[in-house]
Amino acid sequence: EVQLVQSGGEVKKPGESLKISCKGSGYNFATYWIGWVRQMPGQGLEWMGIIYPSDSDTRYSPSFQGQVTISVDKSISTAYLQWSSLKASDTAMYYCARRSNPSDFDYWGQGTLVIVSS
Amino acid sequence: EIVMTQSPATLSVSPGERATLSCRATQSVTSNLAWYQLKPGQAPRLLIYGASTRATGIPARFSGSGSGTEFTLTISSLQSEDFAVYYCQQYYKWPRTFGQGTKLEIK
Numbered sequence: 001e002v003q004l005v006q007s008g009g010e011v012k013k014p015g016e017s018l019k020i021s022c023k024g025s026g027y028n029f030a031t032y033w034i035g036w037v038r039q040m041p042g043q044g045l046e047w048m049g050i051i052y053p054s055d056s057d058t059r060y061s062p063s064f065q066g067q068v069t070i071s072v073d074k075s076i077s078t079a080y081l082q083w084s085s086l087k088a089s090d091t092a093m094y095y096c097a098r099r100s101n102p103s104d105f106d107y108w109g110q111g112t113l114v115i116v117s118s
Numbered sequence: 119e120i121v122m123t124q125s126p127a128t129l130s131v132s133p134g135e136r137a138t139l140s141c142r143a144t145q146s147v148t149s150n151l152a153w154y155q156l157k158p159g160q161a162p163r164l165l166i167y168g169a170s171t172r173a174t175g176i177p178a179r180f181s182g183s184g185s186g187t188e189f190t191l192t193i194s195s196l197q198s199e200d201f202a203v204y205y206c207q208q209y210y211k212w213p214r215t216f217g218q219g220t221k222l223e224i225k
Contacts, residue, residue: 035214037162037216044203044205044216044217044218044219045154045156045162045205045207045216045219046216047207047213047214047215047216049213050214059212059213060213061119061213061214061215062119062213095161095162097162099209102167102168103152103164103167103168103171103173104150104152104164104167104207104209104214105152105154105162105164105207106164106167106173108161108162108163109161110161111161
């Protein structure tokens with residue numbers, strides 16, 4: 001069974017760093033892109049970026065380029081989303097999802113809630 | 119980037135009736151269009167890909183149509199569990215982009 005299990009919710013202060021994770025299982029992790037999607041409170045879904053675990057090829061939405069870093073450790077089937085300096089506006093639910101062909105995001109993680117507040 | 123626009127923002131429909139949701143792209147995405155359902159406290163669920171192919175386990179009352187820049191998601195006879203927010207997403211070009219969502223509510 002394909003599963004994406006994300007790390008638990010986080011409460012952080014502005015300026016702090018954070019790295020959240022998404023662990024895949026039940027499939028060949030290295031050969032499927034893993035993407036990240038943001039949902040701010042009361043808002044819609046926003047596509048942030050995506051990484052191919054086999055070679056770490058990464059694409060970002062211009063809106064998120066330079067704001068976050070997407071990385072992967074294929075040896076432990078885990079993708080990451082990280083911030084070096086959080087802002088209150090980073091408060092959101094973050095989902096990881098597996099990209100398939102031809103369906104794009106076919107499996108999703110359960111979401112990680114990040115709250116940034118002083 | 120390709121901008122996806124969904125209409126209406128909110129749709130009020132009675133159970134058992136048909137719901138029609140629209141999605142428009144600012145340029146052709148051919149048939150590289152997916153629809154997702156999002157309910158509070160749950161992860162998004164893939165409903166339709168390739169503009170018209172139902173994902174695994176999706177009931178036949180969900181259907182998608184369109185190509186190029188105009189797409190439609192139709193739910194033929196609404197069940198209570200179908201009231202949710204629906205998003206379209208193009209996966210023709212990087213960056214992928216979502217529409218802003220249509221909230222389907224009970225009338």
